[in-house]
Amino acid sequence: MSKRLRARFAQTKREGRAAFVAYVMAGFPDPDHTVPLLLGLEEGGADVIELGIPFTDPLADGATIQHANEVAVSAGITFADCLEMVQEARAQGLSAPLVLMGYENPLLAYGEKQAAADAAAAGADGFIVVDLPPDEASTFRQACEEQDVSFVPLIAPTTAEKRMKTITSAANSFIYCVSVTGTTGQRAELPPSIGELVTTIRRYTELPIAVGFGVSTRDQVAEVGSVAEGVIVGSAIISAIEAGTVDGCVERVRSYVERVTGRSVDKS
Amino acid sequence: MSMETSSELAPRFGDFGGRYIPEVLVAAHEELEEAYIKARNDTTFNEELAELGRHYVGRPTPLYFAQRLTQEVGGARLWLKREDLAHTGAHKINNALGQALLAKRLDKPRIIAETGAGQHGVATATVCAMLGLECVVYMGTEDIRRQSLNVFRMKMLGAEVVPVDSGNCTLKDAINEAMRDWVTNVRTTHYLIGSAIGPHPFPTMVRDFQSVIGREARTQMLEQAGRLPEVAVACVGGGSNAIGLFHPFVEDPVRLIGVEAAGEGLSVPGRNAATLVAGSPGVLHGTHTYLLQDEAGQILETHSISAGLDYPGVGPEHSWLKTSGRAEYIAADDKEALAGFKRLTQSEGIIPALEPAHAIHAAVRLAEEVGEGGDILIGLSGRGDKDMHTVAEALGVTL
Numbered sequence: 105m106s107k108r109l110r111a112r113f114a115q116t117k118r119e120g121r122a123a124f125v126a127y128v129m130a131g132f133p134d135p136d137h138t139v140p141l142l143l144g145l146e147e148g149g150a151d152v153i154e155l156g157i158p159f160t161d162p163l164a165d166g167a168t169i170q171h172a173n174e175v176a177v178s179a180g181i182t183f184a185d186c187l188e189m190v191q192e193a194r195a196q197g198l199s200a201p202l203v204l205m206g207y208e209n210p211l212l213a214y215g216e217k218q219a220a221a222d223a224a225a226a227g228a229d230g231f232i233v234v235d236l237p238p239d240e241a242s243t244f245r246q247a248c249e250e251q252d253v254s255f256v257p258l259i260a261p262t263t264a265e266k267r268m269k270t271i272t273s274a275a276n277s278f279i280y281c282v283s284v285t286g287t288t289g290q291r292a293e294l295p296p297s298i299g300e301l302v303t304t305i306r307r308y309t310e311l312p313i314a315v316g317f318g319v320s321t322r323d324q325v326a327e328v329g330s331v332a333e334g335v336i337v338g339s340a341i342i343s344a345i346e347a348g349t350v351d352g353c354v355e356r357v358r359s360y361v362e363r364v365t366g367r368s369v370d371k372s
Numbered sequence: 373m374s375m376e377t378s379s380e381l382a383p384r385f386g387d388f389g390g391r392y393i394p395e396v397l398v399a400a401h402e403e404l405e406e407a408y409i410k411a412r413n414d415t416t417f418n419e420e421l422a423e424l425g426r427h428y429v430g431r432p433t434p435l436y437f438a439q440r441l442t443q444e445v446g447g448a449r450l451w452l453k454r455e456d457l458a459h460t461g462a463h464k465i466n467n468a469l470g471q472a473l474l475a476k477r478l479d480k481p482r483i484i485a486e487t488g489a490g491q492h493g494v495a496t497a498t499v500c501a502m503l504g505l506e507c508v509v510y511m512g513t514e515d516i517r518r519q520s521l522n523v524f525r526m527k528m529l530g531a532e533v534v535p536v537d538s539g540n541c542t543l544k545d546a547i548n549e550a551m552r553d554w555v556t557n558v559r560t561t562h563y564l565i566g567s568a569i570g571p572h573p574f575p576t577m578v579r580d581f582q583s584v585i586g587r588e589a590r591t592q593m594l595e596q597a598g599r600l601p602e603v604a605v606a607c608v609g610g611g612s613n614a615i616g617l618f619h620p621f622v623e624d625p626v627r628l629i630g631v632e633a634a635g636e637g638l639s640v641p642g643r644n645a646a647t648l649v650a651g652s653p654g655v656l657h658g659t660h661t662y663l664l665q666d667e668a669g670q671i672l673e674t675h676s677i678s679a680g681l682d683y684p685g686v687g688p689e690h691s692w693l694k695t696s697g698r699a700e701y702i703a704a705d706d707k708e709a710l711a712g713f714k715r716l717t718q719s720e721g722i723i724p725a726l727e728p729a730h731a732i733h734a735a736v737r738l739a740e741e742v743g744e745g746g747d748i749l750i751g752l753s754g755r756g757d758k759d760m761h762t763v764a765e766a767l768g769v770t771l
């Protein structure tokens with residue numbers, strides 16, 4: 105439900121901090137670990153969760169998330185499987201708002217209307233579709249609206265100001281602001297212009313703005329959190345999953361989130 | 373000249389086409405569309421393109437009546453539109469030249485491209501050398517292996533060839549990687565797509581640049597045969613040579629037949645590249661079109677003996693020509709392509725690329741159906757030097 109997303113951003117605002125938005129890929133490192141990872145993210149302090157829908161051709165993703173896609177596709181994970189995982193996580197007590205993130209073709213193959221309806225029924229709260237700008241999204245947006253799941257549009261550093269009104273008016277929970285002109289993946293330094301971009305977007309919407317792409321360290325999370333209402337971390341979490349044994353992945357991710365959100369003492 | 377003038381371009385062909393792209397790329401596509409609309413209405417641009425077409429590419433390319441082949445096959449007269457004689461040896465140069473001139477107008481000093489067979493990479497590297505533009509070509513490692521001659525040509529021409537080692541290691545994966553480069557360097561870089569695929573305005577723009585093939589062929593048929601052909605046949609990978617041949621005949625009573633790669637057979641998913649014949653609609657590489665995909669919308673692997681047809685998508689205009697019934701699409705498998713290759717080589721002394729060899733095979737089949745007194749126009753999209761290794765390997769010959 106869009107409401108669950110709005111409520112969470114309202115809550116973090118009241119608490120005077122940015123929401124921590126954490127991404128994992130369904131079926132990575134294997135299908136059995138996805139639900140425990142979702143719960144582990146929440147336990148570690150994630151405010152909002154993005155669950156990646158695997159696709160064979162993730163052309164906006166850097167090497168880390170590409171690899172996660174490949175593994176999940178090889179494991180045969182479909183959009184229907186993603187919904188089952190969401191349902192199971194809810195059954196096991198996941199309370200954080202959850203947004204499904206992926207590419208258009210698996211949704212189209214499932215049926216856009218059906219995808220929105222079944223996502224709502226499974227307990228998902230929204231969609232981020234990387235290759236579906238609002239201009240091409242009329243059918244899907246309507247389907248989302250009917251089911252009260254949120255369509256989360258993206259804004260990039262190259263987005264012209266004259267488009268921002270169209271894009272922000274397509275949103276009803278938050279705006280995904282892409283921090284860099286590039287693919288997903290960790291970066292040593294973030295562009296200094298993020299603050300400016302957020303300020304520009306803010307002229308067109310009162311909705312919360314979450315910034316993602318390239319964010320990984322505790323300092324970067326703090327830096328982005330000082331200019332935006334949400335900080336999105338993806339590749340760094342995938343890397344944490346990969347950084348040791350499969351059995352240890354949930355614990356590693358939980359402690360990574362604790363560390364970068366500042367909820368536990370930095371051990372590194 | 374010839375391109376229709378208009379202040380707007382339709383983003384779709386019926387249900388197909390559109391612009392399914394990450395937000396980062398939207399501005400670049402809008403800018404490109406605007407620049408292209410200006411250019412196509414600008415006599416200076418069109419004259420520069422035509423002039424380079426004449427003196428650099430060698431246009432018009434001949435229309436050749438394949439007399440011995442016709443006699444051998446028995447039936448309709450077979451005509452070859454000789455894009456193999458265009459500079460660099462394939463039709464790809466028509467599009468590369470047009471887009472590179474446009475990139476200059478956009479002030480983008482860096483060109484990226486993907487290539488399968490290497491022909492588009494070579495064409496792009498060639499025009500970049502001529503226009504003084506930086507050139508980076510993405511190519512799957514499987515294609516690098518089977519098209520090593522073209523890899524060396526690109527390097528000699530000053531291009532950087534970047535191996536792509538993901539997925540199937542062929543054309544689709546090279547496009548993904550080129551897109552990732554573009555997402556990162558969009559402010560300085562033009563992505564010179566090599567077929568009539570991708571987000572709007574690419575399918576329209578590439579079709580326009582390739583339509584010179586069909587315009588010339590139409591005039592030449594009227595001059596040399598005294599009439600239009602019954603059928604026009606071309607191979608379809610992404611579909612640029614086919615749409616270039618077909619488009620000027622769309623309003624004529626001419627059957628249009630596209631020939632896809634059946635690889636090792638249509639019944640073997642993952643081992644063919646017959647998108648329109650065996651696929652279903654979806655979204656890949658920024659456009660809504662027919663795709664080879666599974667039920668969950670994952671893109672299938674493909675196979676064809678010809679690297680240039682080894683692609684699980686197809687240009688959206690072909691999807692529309694198929695569903696509207698204006699064009700027909702069939703498939704020829706690897707063996708049939710080899711048969712077409714041998715046939716043309718030995719009956720006419722013309723060595724075709726393996727891509728148009730699929731069309732030659734289909735035309736030979738059609739010759740009987742169309743019958744004596746009829747004419748079949750075949751798009752001979754490129755020459756076969758690049759494929760000698762592959763053909764030798766297929767015939768069990770060690771070079």
Ligand SMILES: Cc1ncc(COP(=O)(O)O)c(C=O)c1O
Pocket residue numbers: 462463488489490491492566567568607608609610611612613614679680681725727728753754755
């Ligand atoms: C000679 C030749 N013909 C055809 C093709 C297929 O491309 P398209 O379908 O865009 O013409 C290629 C691609 O590399 C080629 O080199």
